[in-house]
Amino acid sequence: MLLTAQRVVSPGGTRGVNVYQYLHGSYVWPRVPDGFLPDVNPGELVNQWLEVLPGSNRIVSFLDVVAPDEIAASDVHQRLASLKYHVQARSHRTEAYWDPYWMRFGSAIVAGSLQTELGALAGHILLSLTGNRGGLAPRGRPAESES
């Protein structure tokens, strides 16, 4: 599975983050094989969540996350939320294995904001996967009265 988020700016200045989900099939790996890295084999596109219609938009940052298709959704969600703690985006292009995941982050955004941008793109993927793209949760922690 490849999960991709791209921050884009349209020729007219509209901006947004588009999210894509690809599947590779029922493969299991301890470390992502080279043959499943995005430039070699992104998989088959099965879902897309578009804030800006694609076609000729400038991409200012992107995040690619590869994981086995069959991995538990709860694991994917926690990894996405933890990504900014695990990966230090010190340059404008960062690649890292986080077995059995692999990630690549690219950004043209200024260095001081790289870690925030990494967290934001991972967040957009998480929001898309959980069907919460329309309304973000409040900035504080949720109420603790839930189960």
Add this chain to the structure above:
Amino acid sequence: MTDARDDLIRRISDSLSGRPVRWARDVVGDYDGRDRTLEVFNADPAEQGDLFRRLRPVRKEMEAFAGGPVIVIFHTRAESARLYSGFVEQALLAEVAVDVDIAERELDVEVPALGTDVVLRPRGRDPGTGSNALPRRAA
């Protein structure tokens, strides 16, 4: 008090790589420290030792807040998903919402492009009908 409580919970979660945490409520069983129990979610057995060590820098503060030694309960990913999915999902969404919000507000739209995006076709009813290309072309 609520702000201080939320701030401490946020810093504890940050020290655990964004894992959902909360002060326990309605814990089963009667034991000393029942009202000083911290729950940590999405923490599998192999990770718990490291996570416990990562709490050391905030332990004194946790104890001062709770009024005594703090008991930590770790919930595995499977149990977190099975029993506490509502709380865990909301906590993770709140965690990422902060960066989503900041990044949107601070975005400089004049930054140079890494590439341009392309139109793709998602899978239809049948497997094999979706695009097999990345949604970008290098600049």
